[in-house]
Amino acid sequence: MSLPKTTNQYVLKSTNGFDSLEIEKDAQIPELGDYDCLVQIQAVSLNYRDLIIAKGQYPFPVQLPRIPCSDGAGNILAIGKKVTEFEVGDKVCTLFNQLHQAGPINMRAIMSGLGGAVDGTLRQHAVFPEHGLVAAPTNLTPTEAGTLSCAPLTAWNALYGVQSQALKPGQTVLTQGTGGVSIAAVQFAVAAGANVIATSSSDEKCEMLKKLGAQRTINYKTTPNWGEIAKSISPGKEGVDYVIEVGGPNTMEQSMKAIKPEGIITVIGFVGGAGAEKQPSTLDALTNMCTIRGILVGSKKQFQDMNRAIDAGNIHPVVDKTFEFEQAKEAYQYQWDQKHVGKVVIQLGRLQ
The missing domain is CATH 3.40.50.720 (NAD(P)-binding Rossmann-like Domain)
Incomplete structure (x- = not known):
């Protein structure tokens, strides 16, 4: 199977509200580095942070334009030649702060937050460094696993x-x-x-x-x-x-x-x-x-510990409602209106 060269993605180009989210079709996927993984993203969940970034109310710096969102789950389509932690076909979740591996967080790690400091997950394919991914719990669907990166x-x-x-x-x-x-x-x-x-x-x-x-x-x-x-x-x-x-x-x-x-x-x-x-x-x-x-979310080691507990206890995140990729703005508004109990998830299908 040939690997995708382009992807569809959302880009936040201003902070004037949810209408600032724009779809970009057929955006170029970066080349895979030695320590990188190409991920097909299947589910993205929203956090309050994502909403206030779009509304210009986030208290931390955000450089625009930016691909939004931090939470994502999917499967690995390809790996760089020096990747040792994952294989093609593995189910993974994205790490919120890509450089927070273990121990106390530092400023360098704080400035590696997906969807804020660096491009996030609201895209159908993405390249992430090996250290920025975590193996998903085996008991969860992609929709459930897509909620784990931030809130849990x-x-x-x-x-x-x-x-x-x-x-x-x-x-x-x-x-x-x-x-x-x-x-x-x-x-x-x-x-x-x-x-x-x-x-x-x-x-x-x-x-x-x-x-x-x-x-x-x-x-x-x-x-x-x-x-x-x-x-x-x-x-x-x-x-x-x-x-x-x-x-x-x-x-x-x-x-x-x-x-x-x-x-x-x-x-x-x-x-x-x-x-x-x-x-x-x-x-x-x-x-x-x-x-x-x-606190600011957690480290990769904590993520791995949490996922082991989720597997062992067969814990399932509470998903309130799912939206299609094309309905991202509606998903943002639904959560902003506080209609949800649990997580709001955007499922990433192929645009027509």
Whole structure:
């Protein structure tokens, strides 16, 4: 079978919203280097980051034009002559920060983020360096595997990234909402034998979280003091061991009220807005005797560890809805309107 020389791809040429996404047909595929792999991308999932990049609200530098998105799964069509980790036909996922291989992240790795600093995954074929790919879990479909690069890996890092305080059975995790990071955190915590208190904006979503294994749920719309309630229903009423903080300044006050002494609040995003009239100061970390930890996804080693756990526990990501390649703008808008529970996936078929 002859290898493709061109591909169809989306390019973000400005930050004026989702209409800034333009399809380029028959774009040239770069030549394969000695350590490169040619990947046929089958599924791409969206993250909040992708949406705010298109709207010009991303707090990190983005050089345009840029092929968007970080999450992708597919199969390897060809490998460079010095590639040792993969073979033709292998199923792979893309690594969010291409240079974050193991250990703490550094500035060089931060500046290798797909879809921001370097071209991303919203294309039907792409060349990636061997170090920028990870073997996909064997139990997942390409659509499911296409959700792993950002949200689940971020959740895994939140729970296992501090080795001396890695999640243990019997500990308690508090999650916020039903986005990709929060749902993955629920699944990983339940699989580890931990207790989960999950918050969401509706009773219907709370019931879904219970089906995923959350022992207790709180509707934060009807219970604005959800952090205090979470502490009151935690073992010994001491507070929770981990908070998966995705809301940002508007939710941090309640996260502080929920955390136990020596607990970890992992700050992941700001879907509740980047500012708030009332938000905790740095002294609140002292008065609550907790660690506030900011993270940026995770390393290749963490990705490999996570995938082994997904395989062993037969964990399946929650996919809310899929869109065709030509419907990428509709997929962006659907997620922006917060209609999703779980991940929104774009499936990459051949354009006519």
